[in-house]
Amino acid sequence: MLAADWRPQPFWWEDAPPEPADADLPARTDVAVIGGGYCGLMAALALAQNGIQALVLDAEDPGAGAATRNHGHVGGIGKLPANLERRVGAERAAIIKDDAVRAWNYLRDLIRDEGLDVDYVQRGRFLGAHSRAAYDALVRQAEDQRRSLRMTIHAVPREEQRREIGSDFYFGGTVTEEAGALHPAKLHREIRRLAERAGALIRGKARVMTITRIPGGYRLGTARGVVDADQVVVATNGYTGALTPDIRRRLVPVSAYMMATEEMPPDLAAACMPTNRTGGDTKRAIYAYRLSPDGRRIIFAGRAKWHAADDRLAAPILHAHLCRVWPELREIRVSHSWKGQIAFTFDHLPHMGSQDGLHFVAGCNSSGVVRMSYLGRQIGLKIAGRQDRPCGFEDLKFPTLPTYRGTPWFLPIVGRYYNLRDQLDRTLSGRWG
Numbered sequence: 480m481l482a483a484d485w486r487p488q489p490f491w492w493e494d495a496p497p498e499p500a501d502a503d504l505p506a507r508t509d510v511a512v513i514g515g516g517y518c519g520l521m522a523a524l525a526l527a528q529n530g531i532q533a534l535v536l537d538a539e540d541p542g543a544g545a546a547t548r549n550h551g552h553v554g555g556i557g558k559l560p561a562n563l564e565r566r567v568g569a570e571r572a573a574i575i576k577d578d579a580v581r582a583w584n585y586l587r588d589l590i591r592d593e594g595l596d597v598d599y600v601q602r603g604r605f606l607g608a609h610s611r612a613a614y615d616a617l618v619r620q621a622e623d624q625r626r627s628l629r630m631t632i633h634a635v636p637r638e639e640q641r642r643e644i645g646s647d648f649y650f651g652g653t654v655t656e657e658a659g660a661l662h663p664a665k666l667h668r669e670i671r672r673l674a675e676r677a678g679a680l681i682r683g684k685a686r687v688m689t690i691t692r693i694p695g696g697y698r699l700g701t702a703r704g705v706v707d708a709d710q711v712v713v714a715t716n717g718y719t720g721a722l723t724p725d726i727r728r729r730l731v732p733v734s735a736y737m738m739a740t741e742e743m744p745p746d747l748a749a750a751c752m753p754t755n756r757t758g759g760d761t762k763r764a765i766y767a768y769r770l771s772p773d774g775r776r777i778i779f780a781g782r783a784k785w786h787a788a789d790d791r792l793a794a795p796i797l798h799a800h801l802c803r804v805w806p807e808l809r810e811i812r813v814s815h816s817w818k819g820q821i822a823f824t825f826d827h828l829p830h831m832g833s834q835d836g837l838h839f840v841a842g843c844n845s846s847g848v849v850r851m852s853y854l855g856r857q858i859g860l861k862i863a864g865r866q867d868r869p870c871g872f873e874d875l876k877f878p879t880l881p882t883y884r885g886t887p888w889f890l891p892i893v894g895r896y897y898n899l900r901d902q903l904d905r906t907l908s909g910r911w912g
């Protein structure tokens with residue numbers, strides 16, 4: 480099932496691999512940004528645009544994290560908890576929802592105004608219901624999103640579903656017209672270009688290993704030497720490690736697995752996804768899918784394992800998931816498979832905070848193209864004193880569990896429970912598999 484030229488790396492790297500950033504490190508900077516994904520780069524861009532010297536330090540070639548490994552679905556600021564008002568209060572919930580709209584608009588406007596070459600298309604998103612009950616819940620949720628997020632969402636009953644997806648796997652679904660798709664690695668490359676053009680410095684292979692308080696700021700010990708900074712931004716999301724234990728213990732890092740099919744005849748790809756929207760579903764162990772920008776491949780994500788697994792081992796599991804949705808793809812082989820790290824939080828919200836010149840953004844909860852770009856920009860604007868109002872995700876209580884230190888030992892157990900629940904939902908709906 481692996482193509483002869485199968486590669487254990489993101490399909491996106493064929494067009495836009497992470498580029499090295501090897502120049503020497505400066506001895507000091509106004510703001511050091513740890514992590515060179517969307518979030519870190521957007522923070523650096525906002526800082527540089529406001530005349531503040533920003534230095535981005537990444538442990539790898541910048542972009543080698545989730546920024547160039549994701550699906551490229553552009554779906555707003557991501558899913559918000561149903562009980563948001565009760566959790567954060569009506570006033571804060573309204574600001575968060577406003578941020579959701581602003582974030583989405585910001586990225587779309589940036590792509591348009593700067594003419595970013597990121598293969599952006601707005602064709603909408605189909606969200607498939609994995610059970611009858613899930614379909615009813617989706618329809619109710621769509622009503623709320625139409626109202627509170629001002630989105631154009633319509634229900635697609637099961638009888639009409641084949642207009643959207645060439646599969647009988649789902650029990651109907653909803654379509655969100657505003658959703659789009661882009662080439663995630665090209666987006667990273669373009670934001671990096673903007674940040675560098677604005678004057679930010681970006682350095683790779685510069686893992687930050689220590690942060691020490693010094694008079695007037697911080698001293699960072701990196702794999703390539705020492706840098707002093709007045710302020711520091713931590714933007715390491717799913718790759719957060721021992722450097723920042725207080726953030727790490729509030730995040731649940733999860734490996735997300737993806738694959739690309741080999742090129743298919745265009746009519747076969749189009750039969751699977753006739754509207755060429757992005758797709759996802761309501762399962763706890765979700766599937767997500769889209770066509771490649773040239774429409775010749777399906778890029779598919781599914782839960783391969785609940786702990787880190789080798790890409791070669793993950794590929795057949797993903798392929799089996801793909802064939803549950805489209806059995807006719809059994810003979811189509813896998814050309815690329817890869818994984819990346821996502822950070823979940825215990826309250827399912829992203830967080831942003833600051834103390835004594837040390838700032839952080841963390842917890843994309845699987846949706847970060849728009850969300851982490853926006854929050855990166857927000858933290859940059861905050862440092863520059865240029866926010867027009869505080870961001871809704873700022874300084875919220877950031878929960879953890881009493882003995883949790885950042886190693887999610889419970890994931891395989893949760894995963895088994897999720898798989899069972901998904902299966903049970905389908906069985907109760909009269910469908911196995």
Ligand SMILES: Cc1cc2nc3c(=O)[nH]c(=O)nc-3n(C[C@H](O)[C@H](O)[C@H](O)COP(=O)(O)OP(=O)(O)OC[C@H]3O[C@@H](n4cnc5c(N)ncnc54)[C@H](O)[C@@H]3O)c2cc1C
Nearest residue numbers: 514516517518538544545546549550552687819843847848
């Ligand atoms: C497989 C997959 C599919 C996804 N699909 C989607 C999608 O379709 N739509 C969507 O909106 N979101 C999606 N996401 C989520 C999205 O990719 C992330 O939310 C987003 O990339 C996070 O950006 P970031 O800048 O916060 O973190 P990252 O891009 O992960 O960057 C963090 C960086 O920190 C660096 N780092 C870590 N520790 C250190 C250190 N000590 N010193 C220096 N550098 C360090 C890492 O090297 C890394 O480059 C997906 C994620 C994955 C993994």
